[in-house]
Amino acid sequence: MARDRPAASRPLRTWLAGVQHGFQQGLAGALDLPRDAIRDLPRLTLIGQGELVVENHRGVALFDQERVLVDLPAGRLEVCGHRLVIDRIDREELVVTGRIDAVRFLPGTGGDRR
Structure with missing residues (x-):
């Protein structure tokens, strides 16, 4: 066999x-x-151009009104826009509001911080 x-x-x-x-x-x-x-794996929900919900994140690496870097289990997520605000954050979910112009994965950066 x-x-x-x-x-x-x-x-x-x-x-x-x-x-x-x-x-x-x-x-x-x-x-x-x-x-x-x-x-x-992360789960992303983009609601129009005004709200992004990120589930299964590992924290925020950088934040300002035009750019947010979110650590993921295997990399980072870059959110670009204007007047960005972290509306809610807890252990599993992060909500970014404002005018979201772009969302992109940056593989191989960030990492698991749990």
Whole structure:
């Protein structure tokens, strides 16, 4: 009986990450859960151009009226606009209001601070 082993050319860590990702995807499907509930992913809700809700954040790295940098589990989120305000913040949710002109992911920065 063949076993599912990592290929010789692929590092073990990469192989294990693939196995973990497959397990998480299968579990999310079996339990009918959204992927962000199983994996450590942020959820963004943009309401028009005036409100952004960020769930599963790791804190605010920078804030001024034209730019907000939000730490995420795997990187940062940059929010650009005018008259930006952090309306609410708690352990899981952050709400930015004002005129939001752009939202973009900055991978590989920030990080998990929990």
